[in-house]
Amino acid sequence: MQRMTQQRRVILETLRILRTHPTADEVYAVVRRRLPRISLGTVYRNLDELTRCGLIRKLDMGGAPARFDGDTAAHCHIRCLRCVRLDDVSVKSAKVHLQAVSHATGYQVFGYRLEFEGLCPECRTKEASNGTPGGKHGKSGQTKP
Ligand SMILES: [Zn+2]
Numbered sequence: 001m002q003r004m005t006q007q008r009r010v011i012l013e014t015l016r017i018l019r020t021h022p023t024a025d026e027v028y029a030v031v032r033r034r035l036p037r038i039s040l041g042t043v044y045r046n047l048d049e050l051t052r053c054g055l056i057r058k059l060d061m062g063g064a065p066a067r068f069d070g071d072t073a074a075h076c077h078i079r080c081l082r083c084v085r086l087d088d089v090s091v092k093s094a095k096v097h098l099q100a101v102s103h104a105t106g107y108q109v110f111g112y113r114l115e116f117e118g119l120c121p122e123c124r125t126k127e128a129s130n131g132t133p134g135g136k137h138g139k140s141g142q143t144k145p
């Protein structure tokens with residue numbers, strides 16, 4: 001077991017408390033409140049190290065800055081297509097059968113990465129209040145096809 005510096009411990013704690021899957025910059029902004037003298041480079045370095053040790057997960061966001069997850073248990077993510085929000089999805093509701101994938105492809109399967117896409121509750125509310133009037137037909141009583 002590697003010795004953990006105070007900086008690394010604070011970064012790890014911060015990630016476990018934040019459930020928002022922050023970027024390195026966002027981690028830095030929060031950690032700096034507790035450790036005013038920490039540098040952004042140190043945060044990056046520690047995040048890489050924690051990822052290598054398997055204590056956190058680094059989420060590849062395609063072209064966007066990578067985000068970090070303090071929860072290393074198996075779970076999936078759902079991403080809002082409108083804003084930067086990324087939430088957890090419990091694996092039970094999105095069960096993938098690795099055995100079936102292995103049968104279908106001939107691969108030895110070690111795991112999977114599954115990401116859902118959609119519109120988060122906040123963006124849905126915004127969408128409903130400005131923009132498209134009558135987006136929801138729920139109460140009008142004239143919605144029968
Ligand atoms: Zn959103």
Ligand SMILES: [Zn+2]
Binds near residue numbers: 077087
């Ligand atoms: Zn997560």
